[in-house]
Amino acid sequence: MLTAVPIDLDFADSPREETRYFTFSISRATVSDGSRGVLGVIVETTEQVTAARRIRVLSEERRRALLRYRSLVRAGSEMVWVTGPEGGVTEPSPGWQRVTGQSWEELRDDGWIDAVHPDDRASVIERWSRTLREVQPRFTHTYRLRLATGGYRHFAVDAAPVRDGDTVIEWIGTCRDVEQEWQEARRERLLARATAVTADTARPDEMLAALTAVIVPELADNCTSYLLPQALHRTPGTALTAERVAAVPRQHPPPPPPHLPEHLGPDSALVRADVLRRPVHA
Incomplete structure (x- = not known):
């Protein structure tokens, strides 16, 4: 028995020679009168062979695509x-x-x-x-x-x-x-919002109140802004008088009223920031 044998054939309705596949099977046979002969069966299998080849090609293409994808993913x-x-x-x-x-x-x-x-x-x-x-x-x-x-x-x-x-x-x-990208995008977004809310504001207390609203909740759960009218003339070690101009909490309770003077001792984080001239984490 010969399976999927390629044969080049010329067809009257085809302009060129074409390869087709056949399976040949030959076996002994006995007819009704007792004489012996040979039975030959020829079956065209072109469609099956072509489909099997196509499947093998697709399988190899998928395997290579998967390998390429995995390599790309691992690299990036x-x-x-x-x-x-x-x-x-x-x-x-x-x-x-x-x-x-x-x-x-x-x-x-x-x-x-x-x-x-x-x-x-x-x-x-x-x-x-x-x-x-x-x-x-x-x-x-x-x-x-x-x-x-x-x-x-x-x-x-x-x-x-x-x-x-x-x-x-x-x-x-x-x-x-994407932490670095996220931080940079947030910085640009906050600067744009800060510019927008202060564009038509001239008074410092109004500007600080607007900026405080930008900070919460993007950067903090609570934010309070103060004016320090006596900071330049304060004797070191004495209490600092600060005027609260805005306070925005993320959640309740409601913020305390603005323009309320507060007397802050030397242990206050705000006083230490004023003395050190740098951010203080408390």
């Missing part, structure tokens, strides 16, 4: 992660584990959420759930991750579904540290 991203179609992490992510300090047991399924900043978790979960539910073509988000060394940094997430036909078989995503 700190973390790569894979989830199932419903969203739970299904494979270890050495990059994620290195950055966050989470073990594989802590990371798997939905354990990664524990590494997200508490203030960012609700928005991340809501957007990720909607992306999975609607099978959106791409998921992008920026949130803060807890670092293995302590503290948090902003990371940009970019993920996409992996499909087999119309079926999503998994999701693959990357996380990239």
